[in-house]
Amino acid sequence: MFLQVTMSLLEGFKTTFNIFILTLLFALPLGLIISFGSMCKVKFIKWFVKTFIWIIRGTPLMLQLIVVYYGPGLIGTWAQEAIKTGVASGAIMEWLASWHVFERFFALILAFVINYACYFSEIFRGGIESIPRGQYEAGQVLGMTKVQVFFKVVLMQVVKRIIPPMSNEIITLVKDTSLARIIMVYEIIWNAQKYIKSEGLLWPLFYTAVYYLLFCGILTLLFGYIEKKLDYYKI
Amino acid sequence: MSILKVENIYKRFGKIEVLKGVSFEMNKGEVLSILGSSGSGKTTLLRCINFLEKADGGVISVDGDVIFDASDKSKMTAADIRRSQLNFGMVFQSFNLFPQYNVLENVTLAPKLLAKEDPNYHANKKAILAEIDEHAKELLARVGLSEKLDSYPCQLSGGQQQRVSIARALALKPKILFFDEPTSALDPELTGEILKVIRSLAQQNITMVIVTHEIGFAKNVSDRIIFMDNGVIAEQGTPAEVIDNPKNERTKAFLNLISQKE
Ligand SMILES: Nc1ncnc2c1ncn2[C@@H]1O[C@H](COP(=O)(O)OP(=O)(O)OP(=O)(O)O)[C@@H](O)[C@H]1O
């Protein structure tokens, strides 16, 4: 039984891990882009992005999962209904009527990426804004372009500064993956819960903690290692 | 022909007018010091000349070419500004070294990036990079830091950091080197080593503009002195004229105040 549970949880953990990796892979670069938006000199873009971040950070991820998964389908049905009853028509309505639910896993990753990109963007923004103006000016008077100053001078300093808050957020992500079962993506906790219903066993649920702990432990070590690697200079 | 000509520079920040028509010229190989009380606009003047601030009025020419004209916006693309900036080197009060690079990398970073724009770069990459390293080591030897090539800025004293930043500014072979109070962030003992380096640069006929509060040093090293007061040049001339026989009341008051402190 123990072996069977272990393997079943491992299966669930694969999904957990995939959610984690895919979210990181897309949310990190997207977060950087969003952070540029939130520091944009064009007021309209800046406030649009800031409002978006406020909405995403101000609502539960669980709710966002539900909206992303069921939302498009609901809009599609509503538009079809409206066209059928003649309440509305036109190209936009036709287009809305073609909306349908996303594939489960896609919807899940989409919601996670948007949510985490917003959190990451605020960490990036804090990091970028904490770099003294003198660094930009020194690069500029040495004839570097803006892009060179960002990538050659500023970015490494930002990375060093944001590793502690980033590692915090990334470890939170590991545990947030358990929300996937809200839209029935079967991650590790769901696999453990099965055993309550089918066999009346509670311990597999507790057993999942071992997986989380091990995984977060590895991440903690990894971040410690990176921090040490960057210890050769001080900002 | 003068190497640098600054005509009628105006600059305001919001309501306050910081520069109210500043003009001066300097010749190749000259050392010009700018004195003046705090808030008189010395830093702002340097920043307007090397494009860290945009002047509201005035014209700046290098070697007879106009590089900035406030009334002519056409020549002011980012690329133009960048090209013009390469005429100047700047040493900041707070060093502004790049913390993640070691001493040698701090000096070679900008020249190596610039070399990539050379059309022959790919053909002669090795030779070009080796030459940049060679030149950087030479400069670091000149400021007495040959032993510290591999150190990081956080491992250096303030005086050593400032010497790295001087080498870094020289690495791009600027026509004119600007210093904004290069010793004000340093202890008195460390001030001496920087002044020594600047003095040796003066002997090598490097054209320099130095904003400083070290009157004795300015008098000793400069060919000409400008005294700024409240956004204008109140007095300019040789050190003998401005420091030993000031005509302007404000200059006299300023020099008195400084000598009392010392
Ligand atoms: N970015 C800025 N925004 C607003 N005001 C500024 C700015 N930079 C400088 N000023 C103002 O301009 C005036 C001149 O400043 P500046 O730094 O040029 O003086 P300074 O002669 O270099 O003084 P110090 O000897 O203290 O360095 C000051 O009143 C200062 O407050």
Ligand SMILES: [Mg+2]
């Ligand atoms: Mg100043």
